[in-house]
Amino acid sequence: MWRERPSRTLLKTSGFRLALRSLALSLGGAILVFLIIHRDADTIWREQNDIAVQAAMSDLLSDIQEDNQNVAQNVRDTMDEGGGLFFADFAPDGSFRAGNFNVTPAVLASWHGTRNFEREDGLTLPPRVLAVRGVAHRFGNGEVIIIAANASPLLTLNALVARSFAAVFGTILALGLLSGYFSARTASRRVDGYAIAINEIMDGDLTRRLAVGRAGDEFDRLATGLNAMLQRLQELMENLRQVTNDISHDLRSPLARLREHLELSRRRFAGAELTSMFDEALAQIDQALEIFTAMLRIAEVEAGARRRNxxxxxxxxxxxxxxxxxxxxxxxxxxxxxxxxxxxxxxxxxxxxxxxxxxxxxxxxxxxxxxxxxxxxxxxxxxxxxxxxxxxxxxxxxxxxxxxxxxxxxxxxxxxxxxxxxxxxxxxxxxxxxxxxxxxxxxxxxxxxxxxxxxx
Amino acid sequence: MRILLIEDDPKAAANLRAGLEPEGHQVTVAPDGRDGLLSAAAGGFDVLIIDRMLPLLDGLTLLRTLRGASIHTPALFLTAMGGLDDRLEGLRAGGDDYLVKPFAFEELSARLIALNRRSAAPPKRTKLKIADLELDRLSRTVQRAGRKIELKPKEFELLEYLLLHQGEVVTRTMLLEDVWGFHFVPQTVIVEAHISRLRGKIDHGFVPPLIHTYRGAGYKIDVA
The missing domain is CATH 3.30.565.10 (Histidine kinase-like ATPase, C-terminal domain)
Known part of the structure; x- marks a missing residue:
């Protein structure tokens, strides 16, 4: 037989490809949800942070205007009031005058408006504070004050979001691949089962049927339909066989009687001329019978049932x-x-x-x-x-x-x-x-x- | 030979009786499967001729029942069923031979004689002899008048088959089936060509000729 073997390649099964597609869709959805959560959390925290820092800066600047003391003193006073914020005051030459954190000259030079900086960028911060976000105010004389808030919670939040995302992503991926693999295996096992059954039917076993499960799923519906078709085919083949047998019997029996009759007559009537006539008639019958036998044989071979032997x-x-x-x-x-x-x-x-x-x-x-x-x-x-x-x-x-x-x-x-x-x-x-x-x-x-x- | 003919077609039965009785056989006809089974079971027959499509009990079941009851009278199916699997079914049911209708009387007659002799065959002989010809089945050698004759394997088997049926006519189809295992009749004169070769080896230059041709029927190995 020239037959394709049922393919064992997972990627070639439609069930697995379908599972991959829905997996990609779920993962895409998860990514979207996490992006939105990440962006919103970030924005909300920044806004609140920036409002607090701006308010502190306004208070400080108005204090400086009112009491006419030097900037460093005001910074120290405000710092003592607490509030959890970070302050720093730098002289016009960049030297540190007052404050509860310090930055390198490079950071100081680049700090304009609201900025984020991490400890690694060159900040001297208390332990556990990893990053800050705040504003720098530059006075006309070149003095600079910076007020910033602890930005560590934002980092922590981002890390948390990233970790949860990785966990969810991984779980969906693993479960999706697993369920895809199992559903593809179940499906291809059933299809392989059908292929085996169909090969056996082609080999001549017309009584063979496809297995129908109890789930009533699309495979079962397909198998039920195919089985009904096979039943019909089997009945038709049996009818055909019956008709062929009947024709064969009904044609052979009279031919047989005719042949017997001719043989008996040849024996009974002597004479060379008659004998050769009977011989000729018998030869004709045998020739007709040979054709008949050959035709029946061709039909029998073409029906394919012989393959089971x-x-x-x-x-x-x-x-x-x-x-x-x-x-x-x-x-x-x-x-x-x-x-x-x-x-x-x-x-x-x-x-x-x-x-x-x-x-x-x-x-x-x-x-x-x-x-x-x-x-x-x-x-x-x-x-x-x-x-x-x-x-x-x-x-x-x-x-x-x-x-x-x-x-x-x-x-x-x-x-x-x-x-x-x-x-x-x-x-x-x-x-x-x-x-x-x-x-x-x-x-x-x-x-x-x-x-x-x-x-x- | 006492023959039980189980055949439902009265004309066919009458023809068979008319064909077989002049050859010295006694023919009893059973018109249906049940009657056939009872008669066959009662015994007293040398050979059974069974049609396959019979009223009341089909031929296959009939013979299976007989064989199941340890009745081993040689049986020949004579039937219009000539499909590829039909002969095999007949032999599996316990048939000793299978002949498809229509048939030649010579063919049926030769097969009945062979069947009857097979059931009464003496224990296996290792040497088969006729006149001055001797075939040794163990050493697979043949000699005539003391002279060794070289035969090819098929020629040996052909001679062996003829000798096992000596004095009987064996037909071309019997030889095709039993010597070559062909269950069809080729257009080429295979059997004739082999017989002619065999004759050239065992009859040429010897007296009397042993292989005889019966035109339209077959061959016989015999002294006269």
């Missing part, structure tokens, strides 16, 4: 046996027969049918080819077995080679010879049953029948 066959031995059986007849017809078959070739098939197929092709050589040499060859080519039956006779014109496989087609040259034009049709049907085919080629000169069959 397939076994591993030593095709080398079968070919040798046929060659041995045909050799004296070939020799008597003046045809030299060479056999080139390696030992040990095995294929899965039906022995009786393969013998008949090969015999039909060999019959064509002895009856129609007009050859002096013939050759039987066989070889294993990958997973297939190739058998060639070649002769050096008249051959068949290329245009007619396809036609000879059709039923009842007999080429003009062979019309006067025995045969019924069904031999090659039957051979082709048998090759097809074995997952192969027969091709007729030019043998320069003569004809070469190349049979390709599925190996074991």
């Amino acid at each position: 397939f076994a591993d066959l030593p095709i080398s031995e079968i070919l040798d046996g046929l060659a041995e059986a045909y050799e004296p007849a070939f020799s008597a017809a003046g045809i030299g027969l060479t056999v080139d078959v390696p030992a040990g070739l095995v294929l899965r098939g039906d022995k009786e049918l393969l013998q008949q197929m090969l015999a039909n092709l060999l019959d064509n050589v002895t009856l129609h080819a007009g050859a002096t040499q013939a050759r039987i060859q066989a070889a294993q080519v990958g997973r297939r077995i190739s058998i060639e039956i070649a002769d050096n006779g008249a051959g068949i014109p290329a245009a007619q080679r396809g036609r000879v496989f059709q039923r009842f087609v007999r080429l003009d040259a062979s019309r006067h010879l025995p045969g019924h034009g069904l031999g090659l049709s039957l051979a082709a049907a048998i090759a097809a049953l074995h997952g192969g085919g027969i091709e007729l080629q030019d043998n320069h000169p003569g004809l070469k029948a190349v049979i390709s069959l599925g190996a074991k």
Whole structure:
């Protein structure tokens, strides 16, 4: 059989791809939610922070205006009032005058308006304070005061949001992949089950059905529908078989009686003329019967039910046996027969049918080819077995080679010879049953029948 | 030979009786499966001829029942059922031979004789002899008039089969089935060509000729 094996690649299963898509969607949603939470939390905290710092700055500046003391004193006084804020006062030359935190000159130079700075940027801060956010005010004389609030909670909050996000993301990813894997495995197991059942049905077991689960899901609905179809097919095939049997019986029985009658009459009535008449009539009946048998056989082979009897066959031995059986007849017809078959070739098939197929092709050589040499060859080519039956006779014109496989087609040259034009049709049907085919080629000169069959 | 013919078609039964009785056989006809089963079970027959499609009890079940009851009278199915699996079913049901209708009387007659002789066959002989020809089944050698004759394996088997049936006509299809294992009749004259070769080896240059041809029927190995 030429059949694709059920694919085991996870990515190729539609269930897993569907799971991946919905997983991507969930993850996208999670990212969006976290971005919004992160941005809002950040904004709200900044706004409150900035309001507090601005208010402190306004208070300080108005104090400085009112009491006319120097800036450093005011900073120290305000600092003593507490409030949890950080203050720093720098002289115009950048030296530290007062405050509860300090910054490097580089930070001082770059601090304009509201800014965020972390300890690593060059800030001297109490322990546990990792970052600050605040404003710098520059006086006309170059003196600078900075008021900032502890920004560590924001960092902590951001870290928390990032950690929760990582946790949620990871959990969704893991669960999504896992559930995707399991649902894909469940689905592909069911599909594999169907594929096995369908192969068995194709192999001729028409009573086989697909498994239907109890869930009533789409697979079960599909299986139920297919089973109904298979039931119908089986009934039709049985009807056909019954009709074929009936026709066969109803046609054979009267033919049998006619034949018996003719034989009995031939015995009863002596006389050379009568005897030859009876012989001729019997030969005609036998010819009609041969056609009938061949047609029934073709129909039977094409129905495919025979596949369930397939076994591993030593095709080398079968070919040798046929060659041995045909050799004296070939020799008597003046045809030299060479056999080139390696030992040990095995294929899965039906022995009786393969013998008949090969015999039909060999019959064509002895009856129609007009050859002096013939050759039987066989070889294993990958997973297939190739058998060639070649002769050096008249051959068949290329245009007619396809036609000879059709039923009842007999080429003009062979019309006067025995045969019924069904031999090659039957051979082709048998090759097809074995997952192969027969091709007729030019043998320069003569004809070469190349049979390709599925190996074991 | 006492033959029980289990056949529901009266015309076919009459023809068979008319064909077999002149050859010295006694033919009893059973018109349906149940009657056939009872008659066969009662015994007294050398061979049973059974149609497959029978009223009341089909031929396969009939024979299976008989075989189940340890009645081993040789049985031949004579039936219109000639499908690929039909013969196998017949043999599995306990049939000893299977012939599809229509048939030639010579064919049926030859097969009945072979069946009857098979059931009465003497224990396996290792040497088969006719006139001055001797075939040794153990050493697989053949000699005639003391001269060794070289035979190819199939020629040996063919001669062995003829000798096992010596004095009886064996048909072309019997030889195809039993010697070559072919359950179809090739268009090529396979059997004739082999017989001709065999004749050239065992009869050429010897007296009397042992292999005889019966036109339209088959071959017989016999002294006269």
